[in-house]
Amino acid sequence: MPEGHTIHRLAEDYAAAFPAGTPLRVTSPQGKFADAAALLDRTPLHTTDAHGKHLFLGFGDAEPAEWVHIHLGLFGKVTFGPAPAPPPTDTVRLRLADATSYVDLRGPTTCALITDGEKRAVHDRLGPDPLRPDADPALAHRRIGRSRTTIAALLMDQKVIAGVGNVYRAEVLFRHGIDPYRAGRDITPAEWDAIWADLVALMREGVRNNRIDTVRPEHTPEAMGRPPRVDDHGGEVYVYRRAHLPCHICGGEIRTADLAARNLFWCPECQRR
Numbered sequence: 001m002p003e004g005h006t007i008h009r010l011a012e013d014y015a016a017a018f019p020a021g022t023p024l025r026v027t028s029p030q031g032k033f034a035d036a037a038a039l040l041d042r043t044p045l046h047t048t049d050a051h052g053k054h055l056f057l058g059f060g061d062a063e064p065a066e067w068v069h070i071h072l073g074l075f076g077k078v079t080f081g082p083a084p085a086p087p088p089t090d091t092v093r094l095r096l097a098d099a100t101s102y103v104d105l106r107g108p109t110t111c112a113l114i115t116d117g118e119k120r121a122v123h124d125r126l127g128p129d130p131l132r133p134d135a136d137p138a139l140a141h142r143r144i145g146r147s148r149t150t151i152a153a154l155l156m157d158q159k160v161i162a163g164v165g166n167v168y169r170a171e172v173l174f175r176h177g178i179d180p181y182r183a184g185r186d187i188t189p190a191e192w193d194a195i196w197a198d199l200v201a202l203m204r205e206g207v208r209n210n211r212i213d214t215v216r217p218e219h220t221p222e223a224m225g226r227p228p229r230v231d232d233h234g235g236e237v238y239v240y241r242r243a244h245l246p247c248h249i250c251g252g253e254i255r256t257a258d259l260a261a262r263n264l265f266w267c268p269e270c271q272r273r
């Protein structure tokens with residue numbers, strides 16, 4: 001499942017592909033979004049927004065009157081290309097196109113036309129997102145600070161904090177030496193402030209580079225004289241998908257376990273706090 005940085009990057013890329021004011025061709029070759037697409041057809045994309053793993057495309061002339069709410073889920077994919085768009089396959093849920101480019105959305109969990117009020121309701125049920133300027137980290141800490149649940153599970157709970165997925169949760173806990181099984185209520189405000197600030201920096205870099213890198217400069221392959229990581233996702237990490245490999249810092253074995261329905265990775269030696 002894509003993490004929040006991917007969705008914020010998509011919001012930027014959709015906005016960059018279609019300058020405000022240009023009426024778009026909006027279609028649903030697959031048919032599942034056909035009625036809504038017909039309503040939006042020949043309307044400009046006014047603005048884009050992201051909160052956690054939710055993407056919003058606002059259509060309208062002077063202000064976004066209607067929003068397309070997209071959640072990619074596990075299988076959703078977005079492809080960008082130059083005009084002319086190729087004939088669409090019947091897997092394309094939503095195609096936006098103008099004279100210079102097109103964007104296809106396939107296989108999302110959600111692709112729905114919603115009102116401003118419905119959009120607000122989505123924001124209201126999500127926790128603060130480190131990539132949003134309006135995010136309030138104290139709100140997340142209030143929920144974490146009264147919970148007996150492990151910090152590793154809380155970081156994956158989108159109602160507590162939005163946009164963090166399996167890679168960022170494992171990596172940020174490693175970077176702060178925090179045992180993933182510690183209860184949320186044992187995380188001090190100072191620790192939470194440090195985790196939050198780190199997520200803001202790491203996830204912003206993720207948006208910029210469109211991939212997740214979490215190792216500090218002294219732990220890059222070049223600095224350590226080690227081979228770079230080989231993985232579909234790219235990016236240099238400390239523990240994610242490194243089960244049974246030696247820790248970059250202590251040399252101990254990275255461990256893995258199931259936590260909150262996803263594989264957790266951590267170094268028991270470096271994460272004792």
Ligand SMILES: [Zn+2]
Nearest residue numbers: 247250267270
């Ligand atoms: Zn270690």
